[in-house]
Amino acid sequence: MLEFVRIEREMPDKRPAPLRVKDFAEIYQAMSEIRAAAQASRCSQCGIPFCSVHCPLSNDIPDWLLASAEGRWQEAWLRASATNAMPEMCGRICPQDRLCEGHCVIEKGFGAVTIGAIENAIVEQAFAQGWAEPISPPVERREHVAIVGSGPAGLAAATRLREQGVQVTIFERQDRPGGLLSYGIPGFKLDKSVVMRRIDWLQRSGVTFRCGVSLGQDVSLAELRERHDAVLIATGAYRARRLEVPGASLKGVVPALEYLVAENRREFGDKLPASKDRLLDARGKRVVVIGGGDTAMDCVRTAVRQGAKSVRCIYRRDREAMPGSRREVLHAEEEGVEFVWCETPEGFEGARQVRAARLVRLRLVPDPRGGRPHPEPVPGETRQETADLVLLALGFLPEPLALARGEPHPETHPDGRLKVNPDSLMTSVPGVFAAGDIMRGASLVVWAIKDGQRAARAILDWLAADQKKVDGRAAA
Ligand code: SF4
Numbered sequence: 001m002l003e004f005v006r007i008e009r010e011m012p013d014k015r016p017a018p019l020r021v022k023d024f025a026e027i028y029q030a031m032s033e034i035r036a037a038a039q040a041s042r043c044s045q046c047g048i049p050f051c052s053v054h055c056p057l058s059n060d061i062p063d064w065l066l067a068s069a070e071g072r073w074q075e076a077w078l079r080a081s082a083t084n085a086m087p088e089m090c091g092r093i094c095p096q097d098r099l100c101e102g103h104c105v106i107e108k109g110f111g112a113v114t115i116g117a118i119e120n121a122i123v124e125q126a127f128a129q130g131w132a133e134p135i136s137p138p139v140e141r142r143e144h145v146a147i148v149g150s151g152p153a154g155l156a157a158a159t160r161l162r163e164q165g166v167q168v169t170i171f172e173r174q175d176r177p178g179g180l181l182s183y184g185i186p187g188f189k190l191d192k193s194v195v196m197r198r199i200d201w202l203q204r205s206g207v208t209f210r211c212g213v214s215l216g217q218d219v220s221l222a223e224l225r226e227r228h229d230a231v232l233i234a235t236g237a238y239r240a241r242r243l244e245v246p247g248a249s250l251k252g253v254v255p256a257l258e259y260l261v262a263e264n265r266r267e268f269g270d271k272l273p274a275s276k277d278r279l280l281d282a283r284g285k286r287v288v289v290i291g292g293g294d295t296a297m298d299c300v301r302t303a304v305r306q307g308a309k310s311v312r313c314i315y316r317r318d319r320e321a322m323p324g325s326r327r328e329v330l331h332a333e334e335e336g337v338e339f340v341w342c343e344t345p346e347g348f349e350g351a352r353q354v355r356a357a358r359l360v361r362l363r364l365v366p367d368p369r370g371g372r373p374h375p376e377p378v379p380g381e382t383r384q385e386t387a388d389l390v391l392l393a394l395g396f397l398p399e400p401l402a403l404a405r406g407e408p409h410p411e412t413h414p415d416g417r418l419k420v421n422p423d424s425l426m427t428s429v430p431g432v433f434a435a436g437d438i439m440r441g442a443s444l445v446v447w448a449i450k451d452g453q454r455a456a457r458a459i460l461d462w463l464a465a466d467q468k469k470v471d472g473r474a475a476a
């Protein structure tokens with residue numbers, strides 16, 4: 001270890017921008033075992049590993065880096081998967097520059113250890129070598145848990161519950177599982193085969209998936225509570241934040257997720273209705289994306305790959321204040337995306353179809369309380385940006401649960417998030433838990449995985465307490 005003084009930080013090989021914009025394949029090649037071991041040996045095995053402190057899952061990063069550096073890959077896999085139900089997703093899509101790698105102590109001066117790439121290399125070895133065996137719990141239990149939603153929180157909870165022998169059924173309203181992993185994240189960041197490999201692994205681990213089933217429409221919460229010992233709601237946050245400006249309802253002004261879902265469906269080989277297909281395709285169009293987060297970056301990079309005439313990202317603050325990963329911004333710039341800082345739309349022009357965005361110039365005013373600078377309009381400074389397709393990536397809110405009249409509804413916050421007991425993640429309805437974006441608000445996949453794992457532990461405690469009551473009643 002401590003090889004950081006001798007070995008330079010290296011990312012996995014990245015396909016050149018002119019080549020990678022021609023398809024939706026992942027832009028990084030897998031890192032070879034030899035390179036990953038060499039990169040892992042750069043870790044200085046800190047007494048207080050700030051990488052782990054800033055990993056939402058508190059992964060034992062120095063431990064699995066040491067095992068990788070010494071070629072003990074199976075041990076690295078066991079350690080990595082002990083705290084993370086889906087390390088292959090996090091290695092690919094975590095904004096490591098804001099999390100583990102951004103806090104690596106050798107980051108300044110030497111360049112952070114490439115933690116995400118090594119996490120990926122560990123998982124790819126595990127699947128290739130057959131170490132990632134399906135779950136085979138020591139005892140099959142009778143208790144049954146229903147999970148509503150098959151995104152990262154639902155899948156992570158299912159993994160941890162199956163490890164303890166609990167029977168799990170996941171209900172998914174879409175026609176295939178994976179939620180945001182399948183339909184929200186583009187293939188150039190997370191290949192669909194990686195998501196489907198994990199779904200297949202969960203099926204072989206005994207998890208039942210029931211797709212095309214909507215809560216409130218095809219099954220009620222009351223039915224789920226009656227048939228199962230506990231219910232976990234992990235339906236995510238898919239309701240787009242709206243932009244209340246004139247022209248926002250013109251044809252061609254589209255919420256980001258609707259656009260991304262359409263492209264992800266094409267990648268799965270699905271056929272879209274012709275009118276949707278045309279509307280949600282950037283080929284030959286001048287595309288304007290409003291927003292500065294990771295979803296905005298996914299949109300601009302998707303539009304480039306679809307063959308847009310031009311792609312511009314409009315953000316109301318400056319580069320430093322962008323919430324998206326720096327790495328994603330860099331990838332977008334390499335791929336030909338132009339960024340416009342400190343502007344925001346005050347309206348859209350067009351008869352039926354959008355033709356232009358009317359943009360107002362902003363200046364950043366420092367926050368006296370030390371927060372992010374506040375954007376303020378510069379009087380009289382407006383301009384028009386020609387646009388055939390405008391994608392709004394302004395964040396997402398949870399959709400209200402569609403529950404039957406008369407059945408108890410979990411209490412919600414004003415923005416639609418489900419209220420939970422912070423310790424047990426149980427909602428106001430006994431035996432009904434919540435995890436991921438529906439509980440936390442739109443956030444990173446790694447936080448949803450954490451919530452799913454926590455919810456599984458809380459459900460196991462609930463089931464154990466319930467069993468004690470049953471045993472107590474039987475003894476009496
Ligand atoms: Fe880093 Fe994410 Fe992996 Fe944690 S889960 S070590 S933050 S890549």
Ligand code: SF4
Nearest residue numbers: 043044046051104105
């Ligand atoms: Fe290794 Fe960096 Fe973590 Fe320290 S902070 S243990 S050097 S990865």
